[in-house]
Amino acid sequence: MTDELLEFVLAVDEYKRINKRPFPTWSEVFEVIRYLGYRKVADRGEHIDRPAGDPSEPSKS
DSSP states (O other): OOOHHHHHHHHHHHHHHHHHHOOOOOHHHHHHHHHHHOOOOOOOOOOBBBOOOOOTSSOOO
């Protein structure tokens, strides 16, 4: 598990505990993501497995 993923998991766990919400809605999960500082900075990727700007993608030039 990456440090980034662990931070997210712990933040969701804290949200669930503080708000007594064992199953947060997607909107609540999105709130946690925003709380952690994540913002959309790139266009949507071509496929869910390959985010935009993924260095493992071959160049399209």
